Amino acid sequence: MRELTIDSELIKKFNPIHLEHHEFLPITVENNKLITAHTENATNHHEFIRNVGQVTTGYDTLFYSIKTERLKHELKLIKQGIYHRMLVSEKPNQVAPRGNILSVISNKGGVGKTTVSIELAHQFARVGLKTLLFDLDLGNADVSNKLKLFPEHTLYDFFNKEKELEELVVRTDYGFHFIPGECGEFKLANMTWSQKQRFFRYIQKIAFQYDIILFDLGAGITRHVIDFALMADDSCIVTTPNDIISGYAAAKAAFMRFIEINSKISKDSAEEVGEFIYAPWFILNQVNNQRHGTSLYQSLSKTIDEHVNQNSIFKLNPEFLGSVISDRALLTDTYAKREIIGLKHPNSELASNYRQLTHQYLGSNQQDATPKPPRGSGLMRFVRMLGGARS
Ligand SMILES: Nc1ncnc2c1ncn2[C@@H]1O[C@H](COP(=O)(O)OP(=O)(O)OP(=O)(O)O)[C@@H](O)[C@H]1O
Ligand SMILES: [Mg+2]
Known part of the structure; x- marks a missing residue:
């Protein structure tokens, strides 16, 4: 004792x-x-x-x-x-990892998804969560480019059936684990249906070895990107003051696919259907100050309510994860040295913003926010759909 x-x-x-x-x-x-x-x-x-x-x-x-x-x-x-x-007692109880998947998407390119994904992965790891950052920007290997980390094997080897996902995991100096994407021609858009099915199966295996898994997805709202985003427990849409309309479009596109998938599942099942809520998180990146971010989010949320939420059983309830101020000079200088903000400049406003996003995310279950679906329900959605016909 x-x-x-x-x-x-x-x-x-x-x-x-x-x-x-x-x-x-x-x-x-x-x-x-x-x-x-x-x-x-x-x-x-x-x-x-x-x-x-x-x-x-x-x-x-x-x-x-x-x-x-x-x-x-x-x-x-x-x-x-x-x-x-x-x-x-001498030993603490073993608690199963949470297996929580968070996807990061945007309609427009270059809004800051990869930077946010890296910094959030670091912040989650810093508070003791076992974290995996998954570079799903296939063809662009965006995390690798930023951190100058180019392991020998990438997701390309997984899709070619030469490696399992577990074999691709590398440790980083930033506290989190990492699965690299591929630099080159391979694109999510080229993925075959059976490759996608294989990914869904294997990600289930790996998810419960981690507390949190971040999917850094490529820009755009193609069917493949959105499917990967919806496979996650939560999705996070990054947008900037210059790209608010694109942020709105990303939420709407994901919501439309959400409706399509859930309609298909409920048609195939005898269960009684309740309300379906899609509640993506918004991050307002590159804002002038916090107030700026909050007011942009509010108008975005109002637009969604007025223009999207007409249908009675499907609801799009965007939530606000927070804002990140614009500081290009600090980011460029830090990443040029293969450093990250959270480690190199923990007292900067940027680092404080990234910490705040993490706390908001982890604290979300205690607030009166939209009730969160059970962990793994995104994956289950796809497993159930895959049980049916190709779609
Ligand atoms: N808060 C910020 N303030 C200023 N510049 C930022 C901020 N966040 C990211 N950037 C800069 O914006 C550029 C694009 O960032 P990043 O690569 O993270 O975006 P992305 O959305 O992942 O791009 P892609 O769509 O190509 O994958 C980078 O030069 C990055 O340093
Ligand atoms: Mg990126």
Whole structure:
């Protein structure tokens, strides 16, 4: 057994209602991990506890089990201002990775998808999440170009059936793992139906080895790009003040495909159909200041509501992940040295913006945002569709 002292300052940062309701107790921070005690009843709340832990402390959570009575007793003492030492078992409980896939898309090229994907991958890894950045800009290998990382094997070898996805994973110096795209002629647009099917199968295998997987997709709203975007649990549309109309078009194109896929699935199934909500995140990149980003998002959201949301069972509910200010000089200089903003300039406004996006994303389950579909539902959507005819 290990003895740990409950950190009173740490406890004060948490909402007591969360602690009681979700039956967990933050104890201390050790080696960049938030150590928590939780009861057996809290096992289903791991995802929530990790999110709250990350948003509150910036760290990933380690879970140690304790008995319900013990936890209740400690919470009672804490309310009276008494902070005990606690005994926890030697080893934390194993918690399955979340397997959450986030795709990054845009209609227009060069709006900042790859930069945002790299910086977000770093931020997720920094708070302790096992992160994989997937360069799905096939033919352009955009992440490789930016980080000057050109591993021998790429997705091209996967699609040629020479390698499995696991064999393509490389570690980077930035905290996250990476699967490289291909430089050359291979394009998503050229992908055959069976290649796409194979990808869907294999990505399911790899997804649950990671907490979070980012898909950096190529520009445009072709069927293939949108299908990859919708395979993810969440999609993120990057747009800039100069490309608001393109951002709107990307959301609409993804939504149309979302309707098409879900209509097909519900036609093939006997289940009763409820409401279908597609809730992509928007990132306003290269803004003058935060207020600028927020007001652009608001007008975008209003336009969508007025022009798209006519159909009763399908809804497009865009959400705002946040804005990133424009600082081309810092980005160009940093990336020219194979550095990234989050590591090289952690105190810059850009880094703070990227951190804020990460926190918004991780904290989203606690807000009154659109309820998120269960993890893996994007993939399941495609698996169910693939069970039917080619489409
Ligand atoms: N916040 C920002 N401020 C200023 N410049 C930016 C910002 N974010 C990205 N850029 C610059 O914009 C250019 C395009 O960025 P990036 O390659 O990330 O875009 P992309 O959407 O991935 O492009 P593509 O469509 O070609 O894949 C780069 O030169 C990058 O440094
Ligand atoms: Mg790119």
